[in-house]
Amino acid sequence: MRVALLKGQSVYGVLRAFVDDVAAGFVARGWDAQILDFEHNNVADLPKLLAAGGPLDLVFSVNAFAEFRDGQGRTITDLTGAPHILQYVDYPLHTFTRFCALPQSTAVLLVDHSHVRTVNALFGEDRFAFLGFGPHGGLGAPVAMPQSAAEWAQQRPIQILFAASNYKPSDNLWEGIPDMLRGVFKYAVDMALATEWIAPLDALDAALAAHGLDPRDPTLGAAERQDLRNIRILASLVQETVRRERRQRFVAAARKVGLPLTVVGNGWNGVPGIAENKGPVAIEECISLMRQARLCISLSGNFGEGSHERPLSAMLAGAAVACDATRFYEQSFAPQREIALFHWMSLEADLARLTALSRNTEALFAMAELGHSAASRAHRWDNRVDTYLDVGRAVSRKLGLSSRLAA
Numbered sequence: 001m002r003v004a005l006l007k008g009q010s011v012y013g014v015l016r017a018f019v020d021d022v023a024a025g026f027v028a029r030g031w032d033a034q035i036l037d038f039e040h041n042n043v044a045d046l047p048k049l050l051a052a053g054g055p056l057d058l059v060f061s062v063n064a065f066a067e068f069r070d071g072q073g074r075t076i077t078d079l080t081g082a083p084h085i086l087q088y089v090d091y092p093l094h095t096f097t098r099f100c101a102l103p104q105s106t107a108v109l110l111v112d113h114s115h116v117r118t119v120n121a122l123f124g125e126d127r128f129a130f131l132g133f134g135p136h137g138g139l140g141a142p143v144a145m146p147q148s149a150a151e152w153a154q155q156r157p158i159q160i161l162f163a164a165s166n167y168k169p170s171d172n173l174w175e176g177i178p179d180m181l182r183g184v185f186k187y188a189v190d191m192a193l194a195t196e197w198i199a200p201l202d203a204l205d206a207a208l209a210a211h212g213l214d215p216r217d218p219t220l221g222a223a224e225r226q227d228l229r230n231i232r233i234l235a236s237l238v239q240e241t242v243r244r245e246r247r248q249r250f251v252a253a254a255r256k257v258g259l260p261l262t263v264v265g266n267g268w269n270g271v272p273g274i275a276e277n278k279g280p281v282a283i284e285e286c287i288s289l290m291r292q293a294r295l296c297i298s299l300s301g302n303f304g305e306g307s308h309e310r311p312l313s314a315m316l317a318g319a320a321v322a323c324d325a326t327r328f329y330e331q332s333f334a335p336q337r338e339i340a341l342f343h344w345m346s347l348e349a350d351l352a353r354l355t356a357l358s359r360n361t362e363a364l365f366a367m368a369e370l371g372h373s374a375a376s377r378a379h380r381w382d383n384r385v386d387t388y389l390d391v392g393r394a395v396s397r398k399l400g401l402s403s404r405l406a407a
Helices: 011-028 043-052 076-080 092-101 113-123 149-154 179-193 200-210 222-232 235-257 283-290 309-316 327-332 344-358 361-378 381-399
Strands: 002-007 032-037 058-062 084-088 107-110 130-133 158-163 261-264 274-277 293-298 320-324 340-342
Touching (some): 002 011, 002 043, 011 283, 011 381, 058 381, 113 200, 179 200, 179 235, 200 235, 293 309, 293 361, 320 344, 320 361
Parallel strands (some): 107 130
């Protein structure tokens, strides 16, 4: 069985690392996994490269390539007779035009349950050959855990690592929003910030309804529905505004309760209360720092029903992990045992408890051990390959493809 994995450019190399780990998972299952790297190659050569190694049974990419068509308008599935799985790890409405261009033969996996609902709501439930939830995996091989908390702590000079760029609220996000709609969007943002979590499109829909523009009103005409759809597409503004605002609230609360953050990422120069600023680093260096940290703190990026790779990677790296609560973490791990979860409606109190935990080496080590075991068992990119195979089989049969997965 053969799979082609398409690899493009990526900030810090993160998406490229995802592809490498997924490829290794296919190889471990006996597949011939061919990585086609387009960091320097011309994407126009994709048809030739896809055909070079012989028949394919599956094509896989992360965040890109699925909208490709050759000069005759043929998709990747047309060219190969194999299902193309797109693992998409960002908020889908950030690249609405890309989703508009995705062929219906694409199998799309999204990292948050609410993202699935959002795509269904705006594109229709039968738009793609497959659409479903597919969480991140952690990067890097699981480290060997030491026998004692003292030995573990001795190997880890970084008390608390926070890997995240320092995004700030920006008025530029609101450029192009007509004055008559700004009140609607502000209503949606305020609603989202006043509750533990609400999906951005749900918040916007509630704000529209409160202003007499209910998208679910059965009496709406076709033109009105289209106008509302054009507004709902801009739920990405709610997503991004809430994400940035909550990042600043976290930083302020962490400073107030005395969390000594060692930060990794852009935008931290001159920020008060930071213990050490490592600046932006490639993903390999970030994982190395996780292996030197006792506690790694992450934010979900306002993916309240989903995943992010950083908590999972930090668990594999042997650190204790803390993150704002999401449905995925609550259901996949034992909260406060395998992962420390904090909440936006009790942020200062929760971070104060996290500060106390960070000073308790035995408790941190116990959490690190349990989290490491859980992530190693079920939350590596290798574990996601079985899902990709199931999806590939389903799509092959649904579309009647020549891929051997259909057998």
